[in-house]
Amino acid sequence: xxxxxxxxxxxxxxxxxxxxxxxxxxxxxxxxxxxxxxxxxxxxxxxxxxxxxxxxxxxxxxxxxxxxxxxxxxxxxxxxxxxxxxxxxxxxxxxxxxxxxxxxxxxxxxxxxxxxxxxxxxxxxxxxxxxxxxxxxxxxxxxxxxxxxxxxxxxxxxxxxxxxxxxxxxxxxxxxxxxxxxxxxxxxxxxxxxxxxxxxxxxxxxxxxxxxxxxxxxxxxxxxxxxxxxxxxxxxxxxxxxxxxxxxxxxxxxxxxxxxxxxxxxxxxxxxxxxxxxxxxxxxxxxxxxxxxxxxxxxxxxxxxxxxxxxxxxxxxxxxxxxxxxxxxxxxxxxxxxxxxxxxxxxxxxxxxxxxxxxxxxxxxxxxxxxxxxxxxxxxxxxxxxxxxx
Numbered sequence: 001x002x003x004x005x006x007x008x009x010x011x012x013x014x015x016x017x018x019x020x021x022x023x024x025x026x027x028x029x030x031x032x033x034x035x036x037x038x039x040x041x042x043x044x045x046x047x048x049x050x051x052x053x054x055x056x057x058x059x060x061x062x063x064x065x066x067x068x069x070x071x072x073x074x075x076x077x078x079x080x081x082x083x084x085x086x087x088x089x090x091x092x093x094x095x096x097x098x099x100x101x102x103x104x105x106x107x108x109x110x111x112x113x114x115x116x117x118x119x120x121x122x123x124x125x126x127x128x129x130x131x132x133x134x135x136x137x138x139x140x141x142x143x144x145x146x147x148x149x150x151x152x153x154x155x156x157x158x159x160x161x162x163x164x165x166x167x168x169x170x171x172x173x174x175x176x177x178x179x180x181x182x183x184x185x186x187x188x189x190x191x192x193x194x195x196x197x198x199x200x201x202x203x204x205x206x207x208x209x210x211x212x213x214x215x216x217x218x219x220x221x222x223x224x225x226x227x228x229x230x231x232x233x234x235x236x237x238x239x240x241x242x243x244x245x246x247x248x249x250x251x252x253x254x255x256x257x258x259x260x261x262x263x264x265x266x267x268x269x270x271x272x273x274x275x276x277x278x279x280x281x282x283x284x285x286x287x288x289x290x291x292x293x294x295x296x297x298x299x300x301x302x303x304x305x306x307x308x309x310x311x312x313x314x315x316x317x318x319x320x321x322x323x324x325x326x327x328x329x330x331x332x333x334x335x336x337x338x339x340x341x342x343x344x345x346x347x348x349x350x351x352x353x354x355x356x357x358x359x360x361x362x363x364x365x366x367x368x369x370x371x372x373x374x375x376x377x378x379x380x381x382x383x384x385x386x387x388x389x390x
Contacts (some may be wrong), residue, residue, distance in 0.1 A: 081305040081345065083110035084318055095142070095170075097162045100133040107132070107204055107271060111305045111345070112139040115202050115269040119347075120145055124199035127261060129183035129254055130239075134160030136202040137176055141167050147176040148194060150183045152238060184250055186257040198261050201268040205251050205288065206239050248291055255295035255348075262350045268297060271305060273343040276326070285344035297348035308341035317341050 091109040092100065100106065112135050116126055122144040128136035131149030133156055140147035141164065151157045157180045164176045181189040239250050258268065270292070272285045285302075292299060308315040319327070319339040330337045 079301070079303045081111065081114050081303060082310045083108055083114055083305045084307050084309050086110070087318065095138055095163070095166065096133065096135075097159065097166060099159050100163060103133045103156065103159070105132070105204070105206065107135045107202075108305070108307070109135055109139050111271055111343075112136045112202050113143065114305070115345070116140055116143050116145060116200065119200045119267045119269065121199070125194070125197045127194075127198040127201045127258070128203045129186060129201065129258060130203050130206070131160055131178065132156050134163045134178060137178065138163050138167050141172040141174040141176050142170075144174060146174050148190070148198075149178045150181060150186065150189055151178060152180075152182055154180060183254045184257070186254065187260065190261060194261050196261065196263050198258075199263060199266050201258055201262065201266075202271075203268075204271045205247065205284075248287055251288065252291040252295050255292055255297060259296060259350050264350060265352050266350050267300075268292070268348040268350075270346045270348070271343050272346065273307075274340060276337075276340075285346060289346055292346065292348045297350065299346065299348050301345075301347035303345040303347065304342045305345050306342050308339075315341055 088106070088108060092106075095109070116136075116139055120126060120140075120143075123146065125146045125148065126136060126140035127147075128134075128149040131137055131151050134149060134151075137147035137149045137160065147164075149160060151160055157178055160178045164178065167176070179189045183189070239247050242250070255268070262268070270288055272288050274281050274284055276282065289299060289302070306315070307319075308317045317339045319341075323339055327337050327339055
């Protein structure tokens with residue numbers, strides 16, 4: 001793990017300095033440090049097309065300059081987060097009600113806690129537009145931050161509120177609220193008092209049919225999955241049920257709507273796991289990166305949150321039964337696959353300055369073709385995308 005920082009003179013010194021920058025403003029095609037109004041309208045017309053590749057210059061433009069004198073007491077900034085030193089069950093013990101285990105795609109509490117610690121200060125507002133069981137919110141209030149979330153499924157709204165009540169019973173008195181509804185309609189869900197207030201958004205897109213849930217073994221019935229589905233699979237309003245292409249377009253719309261609730265220079269941390277489909281790795285992180293750019297956000301870091309414990313000499317994987325079984329069968333068939341032991345964490349920030357009229361005209365004339373990458377499913381591994389020149 002090595003330090004990697006890119007100083008940004010337009011950004012106050014107390015802004016987040018951790019991680020490996022994926023881009024700075026010189027390489028963005030969208031107007032940097034400016035709000036982008038038309039993004040929400042543009043995503044409605046997204047169609048298939050080639051995925052936009054990350055420019056080689058962005059990957060290479062890393063600056064190893066030392067930290068400012070005021071940062072001497074901080075830990076070294078690293079792009080790999082050791083967020084699985086304890087098992088998921090140990091991380092949730094005593095902080096989450098028993099019903100939480102049934103959610104098919106829970107965020108690791110340590111991932112949310114790490115982002116909250118490094119991108120916010122006590123008293124700041126943390127937002128999660130797809131909060132599930134409320135992991136982001138619970139970790140926020142335990143860290144002395146205020147928290148607000150939105151959840152589509154009524155059952156998980158109740159579970160999230162129960163988890164926040166548990167935190168309140170433990171002595172956490174920070175403001176925390178959960179609203180029920182579709183985050184694509186965020187403007188009609190959150191009260192105006194939250195506009196421009198959030199310092200950080202921590203969230204993750206739904207993974208739909210790629211979730212594994214939990215397993216049970218019964219004599220004569222083999223291994224059975226349970227708790228691996230999002231609500232009613234016939235509910236087409238649920239982003240987890242509408243297919244990969246529409247999921248990306250819907251998530252872009254959510255990201256665009258979040259900008260009104262983030263303060264200038266506020267950050268968005270998105271955790272995304274790649275997954276395999278027919279033994280091919282789906283590079284969802286790079287697709288979500290394109291979603292953020294089209295939503296008018298500025299990408300500043302791409303980090304790795306470990307799903308495996310970092311031991312003295314190696315990583316101790318914590319893969320699910322189905323992941324391990326799949327890898328074993330593929331290896332027996334001669335395909336040398338490995339367990340996925342991480343998830344990507346993409347960090348964006350909002351604009352610092354208002355949009356200039358000339359930049360606004362340029363955004364309004366942006367070719368429709370640039371949006372095609374948002375809905376294109378790419379089976380290449382992440383390294384292949386990052387290695388490509390612009």
